Amino acid sequence: MSPLAERRFLKMHGAGNAIVVLDLRGTSIRVTPAEARTIAADAHSRFDQLMVVHEPVTPGTDAFMRIYNTDGSESGACGNGTRCVGYALLDDPAMARPAENGSLTLETKAGLVAVRRVTDRSFTVDMGQPRLRWDEIPLAEPFPDTRRIELQVGPIDDPILHSPAAVSMGNPHAIFFVERDPDTFDLGRIGPLLESHPIFPERANISIAQVTGRDTIKLRVWERGAGLTLACGTAACATVVAASRLRMIGRAARVALPGGELSIEWRADDHVLMTGPVYLEGEGTFAADLFAGLDG
Numbered sequence: 001m002s003p004l005a006e007r008r009f010l011k012m013h014g015a016g017n018a019i020v021v022l023d024l025r026g027t028s029i030r031v032t033p034a035e036a037r038t039i040a041a042d043a044h045s046r047f048d049q050l051m052v053v054h055e056p057v058t059p060g061t062d063a064f065m066r067i068y069n070t071d072g073s074e075s076g077a078c079g080n081g082t083r084c085v086g087y088a089l090l091d092d093p094a095m096a097r098p099a100e101n102g103s104l105t106l107e108t109k110a111g112l113v114a115v116r117r118v119t120d121r122s123f124t125v126d127m128g129q130p131r132l133r134w135d136e137i138p139l140a141e142p143f144p145d146t147r148r149i150e151l152q153v154g155p156i157d158d159p160i161l162h163s164p165a166a167v168s169m170g171n172p173h174a175i176f177f178v179e180r181d182p183d184t185f186d187l188g189r190i191g192p193l194l195e196s197h198p199i200f201p202e203r204a205n206i207s208i209a210q211v212t213g214r215d216t217i218k219l220r221v222w223e224r225g226a227g228l229t230l231a232c233g234t235a236a237c238a239t240v241v242a243a244s245r246l247r248m249i250g251r252a253a254r255v256a257l258p259g260g261e262l263s264i265e266w267r268a269d270d271h272v273l274m275t276g277p278v279y280l281e282g283e284g285t286f287a288a289d290l291f292a293g294l295d296g
């Protein structure tokens with residue numbers, strides 16, 4: 001029987017991004033891609049990202065997080081999910097441990113993030129610094145200027161989308177800036193084509209963004225390994241950085257996504273701060289036979 005059977009999880013969302021939080025501290029259990037896919041496929045625990053909390057690795061941090069997409073792939077960052085983990089480690093009766101002044105330092109395979117409470121249901125995450133060099137995104141070709149890369153969708157002489165920005169927030173993002181409403185593009189069809197384009201050796205999250213004011217952006221996201229989601233925190237961060245680099249906005253914006261609004265600031269010290277809501281839908285335990293069909 002899987003060591004995950006009958007373990008408790010929290011069902012949450014951050015601005016509509018479906019998140020499951022699982023606490024594996026005190027165990028040596030590591031969720032396999034197949035187990036993550038199985039959890040995502042169950043109606044009680046479906047997620048866009050699964051946030052697994054492990055014992056801290058680096059001294060001075062509070063926990064190590066592994067982040068799984070619906071397809072079982074792992075990501076180095078998840079903004080909405082990190083706010084949900086912040087809530088769980090500060091407020092959940094079973095998961096909370098004493099924390100320094102209501103803030104936590106969490107580690108992922110991409111580095112450190114810091115989360116702190118703003119209000120009862122709002123948290124700010126310091127997502128760290130954006131990675132902007134072509135080989136940090138990563139891209140398959142040495143683009144000297146990642147503010148616009150040579151990539152387009154549609155006919156060469158009349159592309160539907162072209163010249164996206166490329167940014168990593170610990171995970172790869174391509175952002176197409178458009179003049180008209182992003183909802184008028186068929187991202188459900190375009191997204192999967194671009195997610196796995198050879199220019200992205202680790203695939204990519206694909207965003208379509210419309211700058212609607214000096215500090216407002218409308219954003220739609222096709223997520224790597226998860227598909228269309230109602231919100232994506234790292235995409236919101238990547239989009240503000242990209243728009244700022246292109247002088248389309250200053251260094252902060254409110255980003256409107258289908259599931260809600262996120263406030264992003266690319267601070268002068270190069271750290272990107274994201275503030276947004278968390279919502280606890282409930283909790284559950286994985287059925288004893290949920291993983292029965294998995295070999296090994």
Ligand SMILES: N[C@H](CCC[C@H](N)C(=O)O)C(=O)O
Nearest residue numbers: 075078079080171232233234
């Ligand atoms: N929804 C997440 C992003 C997950 C990124 C994941 N799709 C990947 O990079 O593989 C967020 O709020 O930042």
